[in-house]
Amino acid sequence: QVQLVESGGDLVQPGASLTLSCAASGRAFSSHAMGWFRQAPGKEREFVAAINWSSGATYYADSVKGRFTISRDNAKNTVYLQMHSLKPEDTAVYYCAARTGGIRWSPAQYNYWGQGTQVTVSS
Numbered sequence: 001q002v003q004l005v006e007s008g009g010d011l012v013q014p015g016a017s018l019t020l021s022c023a024a025s026g027r028a029f030s031s032h033a034m035g036w037f038r039q040a041p042g043k044e045r046e047f048v049a050a051i052n053w054s055s056g057a058t059y060y061a062d063s064v065k066g067r068f069t070i071s072r073d074n075a076k077n078t079v080y081l082q083m084h085s086l087k088p089e090d091t092a093v094y095y096c097a098a099r100t101g102g103i104r105w106s107p108a109q110y111n112y113w114g115q116g117t118q119v120t121v122s123s
Helices: none
Strands: 003-007 018-025 032-039 046-052 058-060 068-073 078-083 092-100 117-121
Touching: 003 092, 018 032, 018 092, 018 117, 032 068, 032 078, 046 068, 046 078, 058 068
Parallel strands: none
Antiparallel strands: 003 018, 018 078, 032 046, 032 092, 046 058, 068 078, 092 117
């Protein structure tokens, strides 16, 4: 049974940095793509970043490119999302997701989801 557990969400001021973690368990993820998505109140869930577990290739939404970095630690089976220069519009619940195969941008194409972690950027 696949389990994804996010952590690291917090209330921070604009301009601050924060790192989210997603601990994955239940299977080998070498053939998977791992993604971070976010959902703000009243908005649809949107793609943030993704990484191909085996190759390490990464992709980012334009809104976070240059500010966020996705990475993975094979030994810990954990995916990270480093967030810098946070803005109020980054406020959302952040979800970790996994799918077999390559990276996709649509949430509907991810099979496994974590419970989410709240990130609030406010002064």
